[in-house]
Amino acid sequence: MTCNFYRRLVLAASIVTTATGLLAPMSAQAQGAGDRIRKIVLITWPQGVNPQAHQASQFVAQAWRQLGLEVEVRPMPWSQHIQVVWNEREKWDTTMWRMVGRPERSDPDEVVFNNYHSSTAATGFNFVGYTNPEYDKIATDQRQTPEAEKRKSLVVQAQRLLDRDQPQMFLVHPSSIKAFNKDVWVEDSIVNQSGIGIRNFWTFVRATPKGAQKQMVLNSAEPVVAVSPMYIAGAASSWVTELVWDRLARVGPDGLPQPWAAERIDWVNSTTVDVTLRAGMNWHDGRPVTIDDVIYSFEAPAMGNKVPMYRSAVNDITKVERSGERRVRFTLKTPNSAFVTATLAKINLIPKHVWDPIMKDLMNKPENAESIPNPPPIGSGPFKMVRNRGQEEIVLDRFDGHFSAPKMDRWVLRIVPNPEATLGMFRRNEINFLADYGGAPEVLEKLSKDAPQLVLKSEVDIGFEYAAFNLRRPPFSDVNFRRALSMAVDRNMLVQAAWKGYAVVSNSHVSPALKYWHDADITKIRTGLPVAREILERAGYKVVGGRLNYPDGVKETLQPN
């Protein structure tokens, strides 16, 4: 008879379970809520590569969970990370990301335009998919406004729009810490670039060896995925590219552009500028740099959509033509106040005899220039490529024929994935320039105290770290949802807990390092879980059974990734 008893028990249990199962969604509807929101995946950096951002992502996820979301924090190695975010734009929900402070970004134009203008949403930097005609207009206008004050107010408006729409969750502007060994390098020859720090082009060219060691050995935590003048594949890749290829202008240590490969830059009128090339420049293969090469350098990125990362920088150019023996004339569609910084200081000068066949070949194929990660490294820059093993080390030698040849003999970039090993190498003078340190600042500070020849320098970066939302995928298409998630996290807590004080709070893409353009009031936001919950409630989101649901009538259409 116990058989019967157990059978009945099982039957009862299954009825109850089914009933609960059926009732649960019904009760949600009864309360006026839509479907339960799917699990959200937050892609992040591996803990070893960017511990601060990794830790920040843990805090962010914890806050979102307290709003009723199920969140998975998914670390991804860099090469896969960039692949997913850049090439699979329909597939990810949220990701940690950072805009690195680069000299060309000393003018806010690049970030203001490239990152949020709708034209770059499909294949360019606007991978969050922000399409707002109001913003598009402001971004285009600021570019064409030469009057500083007017332009500034437009840039401030741009920041306010992003604050309202929260296409991504700005977290902090990090204070990057760099260091060098002053027994190896003359301390005064290390150049500090505003908003970037001491790891910059000028240091590499001007650093003077003190003693017998004439090579600079620096480190990167990420591998160098590509060394190409047509493709920016990450921070470390760009340091190498800057040294191998020249540009007509460069952003100086003060943050302002200055002529570089150009002897002089003369504005004829607001849409026409003449640039005179220096005499006697040669490519690393011995051939001379000609005006045809210069013209080609600005034509190539405009070919079809073969060079997505540089195309927007040359979009404004109607024509480039020879206008003298060593002179080129650029004619622009509309006035562009950031032209020198955003274009002349960005486009790499490439030899036509090397790239013409490559581009012609590409025009016949569906691929673009990013499919050639390591093209022949023939540039005219102060260093020439000796060995490119992107996963281990890059070796560059001084190019003696350069008009501003470096003081050092050799530049060696070592890929060291974890901070512990990096510090060990720095301590032992295997590395004499600490270019990329993502580890704990207090450990480095202690090291510097114990070994005073290791000098630390930190600087608030032009760049910023953030959690990006994919506006193509609901509920991230709803501005209220985004605002709630963004306001749920106290940025000050993140600065202390994740960045250990080596950062400043951010709510804008224009860093305080760009003093003139930064909106000082933009970070006055109210954050915290109560604020977030209020926003969600007012927008109709309901918490059912501990989990957050869509507003009434809205269905969950996507699968978690």
Added chain:
Amino acid sequence: MRFILTRLLHSLFVLWAVVTLMFLMFRLMPGDPMAAYISEALSEESKQSIRAQFGLDRSLPEQYLLYVYNLCRGELGTSFFIKEPVWDIVMAALPNTLTLTFIGLILAYSFGVVAGAYLAWKRGSLTEGIAIPIVLGTRAAPEFWVGMILLAIFAFNLGWFPSGGAASPGAMYDSEWQRLLSADFWHHLALPVLTLALYLQGLPLLLMRSTMLDALHEEYVTMARMKGLPTRRIVLNHAARNAMLPVATAFALSMGQLVGGNVVIETVFSWPGLGRILVQAVSSSDYPLAQGAFLLVSVALIAMNLLADLLYTLLDPRVSHERRH
């Protein structure tokens, strides 16, 4: 001779089975089966050409045949992220792994054999009582943990050894041999090899000890003792020689297992070998590279197993005695 052939065939069979298993594993994973070779980032045309080369648009049996054919040609595909042929990448890493494994084993076995013999001699003493748990402890401690501690002491604090990699920055050599024989290489090899040897020495030590103990108790040894022959000669002439056989076999077997098992040591010390490549490839879903590294490691394992088999059979007096009759 026939025996050697049988063993060889057996190994080839096992190799075939492992290759097939890998084929199935990589094809049956969740998602697009073609993702094993085709990165999303490639253009349609590239994807088409890879599909044709690996027959990914054909039926499973046809794919399999093409897969095996490609393997025999050494065609392992192109790494998704490094964008170079997998064959080149794994071949460049192979010497580093082989050196680490081989030197580690030699160190471990040299020490283990001597120490094991010594401990067999000192049967029942206090030394043995303390030594055995310590030896077992070295075998039980995770290699990466020991490695981390050695790094902390010798590289970070004392600065005697580099903290990673196989070469100093900017070092360049004319040939692979020159690199492998350079002082810089060996300086970098020191800590990883020490960690590995520390972990490995337990096995030959205990093995040597136990076989020697057996040999020492055998009748003719007792007889020789009764006859008054010096014990040391007995030990060296007979006991030690007999013990060498299992030790030699274990050496060959370990060699095979370690080629893949060095993964943790290579990670802690950033040693650019096959293990580290496998880990990085799997982490970044670089399937062609992961397959290639895994395959090479399997081949090494099977080859070493075969060697161990042959070695044992050739050297074991009992077996060869049987064969002669």
Added chain:
Amino acid sequence: MSAGTEPSYGLTKKILRLTGRDPFALAGISIYVVFALTALLANVIAPHDPMEILFLPDGNVAMNQRPSPSYWLGTTSLGRDVFSQLVFGARSALMVGLSAALVVVVVGTLVGLFSGYFGGWVDNVLMRIGDIALSIPFLPFIIVLAAFVKPNVWNVVIGVSALLWPNTGRIVRSQVLSLRERSYVEAAKVSGASHLNILFTHIAPNVLPISFLYGSIVVGWAIFTEASISFLGFGPSDTVSWGFMLQDAFVSQALSRGAYYWFIPSGVCIMLMVSAGFFISRGYEELLFPKLRD
């Protein structure tokens, strides 16, 4: 091969006698018992939730705290209590270890029984499969497995069991080979008992003790492997295990900070668990270690 010639109760008695006499066996079993209790009583013993980010009274995150009365082994760089992680890590370790050992024991015993008893093509096929399993590189296989299945603790269990059963299988097989000629087996056959009956009633009980002893080594081995996998970053990041603790410590620069309280204890625990397996096998050495080839 003289092991297991007596019926099962004789073997078990022998094991118990050895436990009493041999310090190694005793030490091994004690270690297992201590950790088993820790795992079972983890909720009681651990002062905090191991994954909870803790805060100091002043509102800051309690990161990198040195050992103190509030945090017995200090905290991690994300503000989690190290001691609590260690205690809950025992739970994860035992789960992995025992599951792997169970599978190896079950599979190895079954294979050995069928292989040894029936011989012929059954034996051939099973031994060939065993050869293949032994020819797959251990750690790389589990790493690749982790690539295809979402990181979770069962990867290690499946991987370890799939590659380690052949050793148990071989030993059991050789046992069975000698047992099958015994008189009581003959008697059972004559009285008309079916093959399966004989296998499971008469032979299996005699080989189980050996299987279980081999299983005890697998416990430690599985924990060791899980630690390696977690260290490499392929383990689940939402559950605490000793391997996870070591990886966390390494990546958070515990070495440079001198946070020995963080990375020494977990390593010691792993060492103890694996040693326990070895001690047990040493204690029963005469039962377990045949020559290299039978």
